[in-house]
Amino acid sequence: MNSNVENLPPHVLRLVYKEVSALAADPPEGIKIYPSEEDITELHTSIEGPEGTPFAGGIFRMRLVLGKDFPAVPPKGYFLTKIFHPNVGHKGEICVNVLKRDWKAELGLRHVLLTIKCLLIHPNPESALNEEAGRLLLEDYAEYESRARLLTEIHAMGGPGGTSGAPQDPNDGPQPKKHAGDPMKRSEPSVAAVPAALGNGANGASTTSSNSNGSSNTNNVGGKKKADKKRALRRL
Numbered sequence: 760m761n762s763n764v765e766n767l768p769p770h771v772l773r774l775v776y777k778e779v780s781a782l783a784a785d786p787p788e789g790i791k792i793y794p795s796e797e798d799i800t801e802l803h804t805s806i807e808g809p810e811g812t813p814f815a816g817g818i819f820r821m822r823l824v825l826g827k828d829f830p831a832v833p834p835k836g837y838f839l840t841k842i843f844h845p846n847v848g849h850k851g852e853i854c855v856n857v858l859k860r861d862w863k864a865e866l867g868l869r870h871v872l873l874t875i876k877c878l879l880i881h882p883n884p885e886s887a888l889n890e891e892a893g894r895l896l897l898e899d900y901a902e903y904e905s906r907a908r909l910l911t912e913i914h915a916m917g918g919p920g921g922t923s924g925a926p927q928d929p930n931d932g933p934q935p936k937k938h939a940g941d942p943m944k945r946s947e948p949s950v951a952a953v954p955a956a957l958g959n960g961a962n963g964a965s966t967t968s969s970n971s972n973g974s975s976n977t978n979n980v981g982g983k984k985k986a987d988k989k990r991a992l993r994r995l
Contacts, residue, residue, distance in 0.1 A: 764800055766827035775799055775825065778868050790872050800825040803839075804872060808915065809880050813907035814842070817915025821853075821875070823868065833862035836875060841914040843907040845882045845893035853878075854888045 764772065776799055783792045789807040802823040808814030820839040826832055836853035846854045857866065857874045887893030895903035 764798060767800065767825075767829065771829065772799065775829070782869060782872075787869060787873055787876070789876060800829070802834075802868065806872075806876050806879070808911060809876065812879055813904045814844075814879050814911050814915070817911040819879075819915055823871065830864040833858045834868070834871060836871065841910055843889070843892050843903075843910040844879070845884045845887040845889055845896055846878055848888035852888065854886055855883075856886075 767775070779792070779794045779799060779802060782802075783794050786792050789809070791805045793803040793805075795801060795803070802825070804821050804823070806819045806821060808817035808819065818840070819842060822837050822839060823834045824837070825834045836855070836858055838847050838851040838853065841851075848854070853875060855874055855878055857871060882892075882896055884893035884896045892903060892907070895906065
């Protein structure tokens with residue numbers, strides 16, 4: 760068992776289990792919960808990038824870690840999916856007031872998750888962990904948006920443009936070859952077969968002609984024999 764679980768008082772464990780169960784059964788819009796039966800103090804979640812932001816269309820994995828002093832001390836939040844955001848450090852750590860000085864024990868985990876989702880809509884460059892993102896947000900929003908969108912497409916959407924799972928156009932790329940057993944292939948006579956067929960026909964005609972000549976010769980021989988018989992009878 761995790762040491763944090765062992766250190767939490769029984770009534771806190773019951774409170775956490777109840778809240779996590781409620782979140783899993785009825786999560787906030789755009790958020791999914793993946794509770795662990797082995798370690799209730801580490802909550803894995805995913806957040807859909809809000810529309811109208813550079814993160815739209817992305818799925819961002821995140822985890823909340825509850826320390827041994829929870830709920831007197833706020834949980835720690837980390838993005839597991841790489842993101843270009845002023846309030847997210849290079850190691851995924853999240854800087855938001857609700858996880859610091861604004862924390863109250865009665866706020867609960869649902870409030871934390873909703874606040875982090877709102878942070879994707881309204882970044883706070885004044886408390887930036889990623890100073891470059893904070894500077895671009897204030898001085899060159901177009902560049903900030905371009906960088907944030909690029910990382911979203913690469914890390915939160917499965918590839919540039921988010922098209923890695925898109926179906927391919929069947930007309931794109933090489934077409935399949937017809938095989939010898941293809942009925943379409945068999946129905947079309949080959950070029951080499953045409954002269955052969957014509958040749959067979961000509962030979963057949965020639966054979967017929969030969970047969971007819973043979974018949975004619977036979978008839979002539981028979982007629983000659985009859986004439987010879989008649990001449991012999993006259994002599995008698």
